[in-house]
Amino acid sequence: MTAPLRLFNSLTRETETFHPIHEDEARVYTCGPTVYNYPHIGNMRAYVFADVLGRTLSWKGHRLTHVINITDVGHLTDDADAGEDKMEKMAAERAQSIWDIAQHYTEAYWADVKALNNRQPAEWTIATKFVPQMIEFAKTIADKHCYELDGGLYFDVATVADYGRLARAVTDEGEGRIEAVEGKRNAADFAIWRKTPAGETRQMEWDSPWGRGAPGWHLECSVMSGALLGFPFDIHTGGIDHREIHHPNEIAQNQAFCCTGPLDVPANSGARVWMHNNFLVERSGKMSKSAGEFLRLQLLIDKGYHPLAYRMMCLQAHYRSELEFSWDGLGAALVRLKRMVIAVEALKARHAEPVAAEGWTQLRAHDELSGMFLPLLARFDAAVSDDLNTAVGLTVLEELLALKKMNPGEVLAAVAAMDAVLGLGLLDLARADLRLAPKGAAITQAEIDDALARRKAARAEKDFATSDAIRDELAAKGVEVMDGDPLGWDWRVE
Numbered sequence: 001m002t003a004p005l006r007l008f009n010s011l012t013r014e015t016e017t018f019h020p021i022h023e024d025e026a027r028v029y030t031c032g033p034t035v036y037n038y039p040h041i042g043n044m045r046a047y048v049f050a051d052v053l054g055r056t057l058s059w060k061g062h063r064l065t066h067v068i069n070i071t072d073v074g075h076l077t078d079d080a081d082a083g084e085d086k087m088e089k090m091a092a093e094r095a096q097s098i099w100d101i102a103q104h105y106t107e108a109y110w111a112d113v114k115a116l117n118n119r120q121p122a123e124w125t126i127a128t129k130f131v132p133q134m135i136e137f138a139k140t141i142a143d144k145h146c147y148e149l150d151g152g153l154y155f156d157v158a159t160v161a162d163y164g165r166l167a168r169a170v171t172d173e174g175e176g177r178i179e180a181v182e183g184k185r186n187a188a189d190f191a192i193w194r195k196t197p198a199g200e201t202r203q204m205e206w207d208s209p210w211g212r213g214a215p216g217w218h219l220e221c222s223v224m225s226g227a228l229l230g231f232p233f234d235i236h237t238g239g240i241d242h243r244e245i246h247h248p249n250e251i252a253q254n255q256a257f258c259c260t261g262p263l264d265v266p267a268n269s270g271a272r273v274w275m276h277n278n279f280l281v282e283r284s285g286k287m288s289k290s291a292g293e294f295l296r297l298q299l300l301i302d303k304g305y306h307p308l309a310y311r312m313m314c315l316q317a318h319y320r321s322e323l324e325f326s327w328d329g330l331g332a333a334l335v336r337l338k339r340m341v342i343a344v345e346a347l348k349a350r351h352a353e354p355v356a357a358e359g360w361t362q363l364r365a366h367d368e369l370s371g372m373f374l375p376l377l378a379r380f381d382a383a384v385s386d387d388l389n390t391a392v393g394l395t396v397l398e399e400l401l402a403l404k405k406m407n408p409g410e411v412l413a414a415v416a417a418m419d420a421v422l423g424l425g426l427l428d429l430a431r432a433d434l435r436l437a438p439k440g441a442a443i444t445q446a447e448i449d450d451a452l453a454r455r456k457a458a459r460a461e462k463d464f465a466t467s468d469a470i471r472d473e474l475a476a477k478g479v480e481v482m483d484g485d486p487l488g489w490d491w492r493v494e
């Protein structure tokens with residue numbers, strides 16, 4: 001009754017059955033953030049997707065080794081090998097040290113990861129801690145695959161088979177975006193080591209056989225993924241933009257390092273499966289980090305939306321579909337989450353013992369799970385095994401929560417099992433936790449309590465005019481009174 005796990009592989013553009021390379025262990029590498037600024041919620045969609053993938057692998061009984069990197073050097077303002085180092089640029093603008101900037105934004109990113117209930121990976125790899133390994137890797141491939149120019153050491157993409165196959169791009173047509181560097185053999189060639197220009201010093205630079213300088217961003221991910229997971233590993237993830245330049249370049253380096261073989265043997269790319277989440281889009285351009293107030297998770301929280309409402313929003317869409325952000329959509333996701341939490345709280349009120357979340361493998365072995373649960377769990381399993389179809393998984397969870405007259409302990413066990421994949425924290429969240437005061441709210445909690453007590457008294461005396469007036473006063477201050485909700489009132493979010 002267990003469905004095979006099928007995942008869409010960007011390299012073949014096909015959905016394939018997943019078989020781990022190492023028995024019972026799945027090794028996953030996720031391209032992490034460049035820590036020059038706060039992540040926007042689009043970036044966080046990439047990590048929610050990677051987290052759901054990891055949770056699904058665990059659900060399917062694989063031991064998971066997940067590595068996510070932190071890029072603190074080498075990522076230029078244009079992915080296609082042009083512009084300035086994002087970190088250096090921000091440090092110059094702020095007149096701060098790069099190390100302080102990196103630390104501040106790494107911590108901000110980790111706070112978002114935590115708020116979204118993403119599990120901790122086995123390792124966070126920090127790029128600047130791997131520079132000696134990067135130099136060794138570059139030395140290994142330099143003779144056969146690279147050449148030196150004034151700017152540093154360049155990778156010659158014509159030296160590997162199938163360059164650009166992941167992007168399905170023409171190799172040498174010189175797209176407008178790619179920087180024209182004098183002496184490049186092919187337009188798509190990229191720097192794997194960038195020399196500090198004569199007479200300049202960078203805050204972050206290291207000695208290398210190709211001069212003092214810094215590693216290229218593509219080199220970093222090849223080195224860290226190979227060093228920690230071993231080539232070939234199972235799955236490499238990132239946002240869809242990485243399918244076009246960053247990952248084809250990683251693949252070219254991996255081929256150079258491992259084999260130079262063609263990519264119809266998937267392991268030659270360094271990873272068997274390459275997976276990409278589609279973008280979160282926002283019509284007015286708020287997603288752009290350069291646009292003043294941009295869409296950070298903290299902005300959602302400041303407006304009174306619980307961060308897990310955003311996780312819900314991500315889970316409602318397939319990770320390969322574009323997802324349009326809107327405040328209405330986020331509000332609807334919050335309401336959906338609230339309904340689930342209310343249902344789980346009612347179950348918990350009838351069942352006091354703690355419930356452990358078990359994987360699908362263990363659950364199937366339970367004799368005592370009564371007839372209704374196994375088919376629902378099997379449908380949930382089929383949904384998430386079908387290229388992580390969490391949208392369908394959520395509807396199965398709602399069917400489960402709507403069942404009447406069931407043993408609450410059993411329902412909770414099934415909820416816990418499904419939530420181990422979804423990561424909404426349904427068994428830990430209380431309805432009250434979802435009630436976040438918007439920043440700068442016009443009324444305090446004590447004033448609300450007082451108004452509600454007065455309203456209750458008015459209603460007891462059947463003074464509905466006063467009761468309605470109090471409700472309207474509260475509404476004017478952003479507080480909604482809801483007679484059907486267990487908490488009785490809520491903040492009205494935008």
Ligand code: AMP
Binds near residue numbers: 241280
């Ligand atoms: P960066 O910090 O720019 O390297 O981006 C971090 C991750 O977010 C990468 O995997 C990107 O592909 C991904 N990403 C960037 N913008 C979006 C977006 N609007 N929606 C979803 N993922 C995105």
Ligand code: ZN
Binds near residue numbers: 030031032221246
């Ligand atoms: Zn990367």
